[in-house]
Amino acid sequence: AQRVTQPEKLLSVFKGAPVELKCNYSYSGSPELFWYVQYSRQRLQLLLRHISRESIKGFTADLNKGETSFHLKKPFAQEEDSAMYYCALIGWGNTPLVFGKGTRLSVIA
Amino acid sequence: DGGITQSPKYLFRKEGQNVTLSCEQNLNHDAMYWYRQDPGQGLRLIYYSQIVNDFQKGDIAEGYSVSREKKESFPLTVTSAQKNPTAFYLCASSRLGGQRNYGYTFGSGTRLTVV
Numbered sequence: 001a002q003r004v005t006q007p008e009k010l011l012s013v014f015k016g017a018p019v020e021l022k023c024n025y026s027y028s029g030s031p032e033l034f035w036y037v038q039y040s041r042q043r044l045q046l047l048l049r050h051i052s053r054e055s056i057k058g059f060t061a062d063l064n065k066g067e068t069s070f071h072l073k074k075p076f077a078q079e080e081d082s083a084m085y086y087c088a089l090i091g092w093g094n095t096p097l098v099f100g101k102g103t104r105l106s107v108i109a
Numbered sequence: 110d111g112g113i114t115q116s117p118k119y120l121f122r123k124e125g126q127n128v129t130l131s132c133e134q135n136l137n138h139d140a141m142y143w144y145r146q147d148p149g150q151g152l153r154l155i156y157y158s159q160i161v162n163d164f165q166k167g168d169i170a171e172g173y174s175v176s177r178e179k180k181e182s183f184p185l186t187v188t189s190a191q192k193n194p195t196a197f198y199l200c201a202s203s204r205l206g207g208q209r210n211y212g213y214t215f216g217s218g219t220r221l222t223v224v
Binding site: 006009034036043045088094 | 140149216
């Protein structure tokens, strides 16, 4: 079964501090992983995807197959990073995206 | 605007009523999805459809129904059998076979409240 676990419901950090949002997954094959972000009063949007190896808004995420993790990191948090973050997984074939329960990031000035 | 339109933005339902949430996309995506978003629960899949006139149940399909008569449209009906319908409902779409590369595009959501 596919499962995504985000252990923190809420993460509070000070502006300028490093941020790490944890994501662990369970999948027997080779998944593709995504991070989605939902800012206040905005629609859910794709932040980054493993396959593209991008860095968006200073965020990066590395897939660690040994630890089955896809943690989201940013070296210096900004107030505008405050939002709800969801880690998501998709398996092979046309199976639907599976989401974690989300982590609310609050960046304190 | 984003290619996926959900309406209405807010919807109030009386006990025992059925209501239908609209989702339309102009992205020419084959696949469409309905998720329910509750605080602390993340996004849970209700139904999805990968081709016209076909759809599959997700993890929490009980009390919901869908149709896919046109590629562009995937309405969700919340029936009176749904015991706890108050939630935020999100519609999404994707290219079939492309979701591993591109993920989904989401609508802005409908907030349903039972009164």
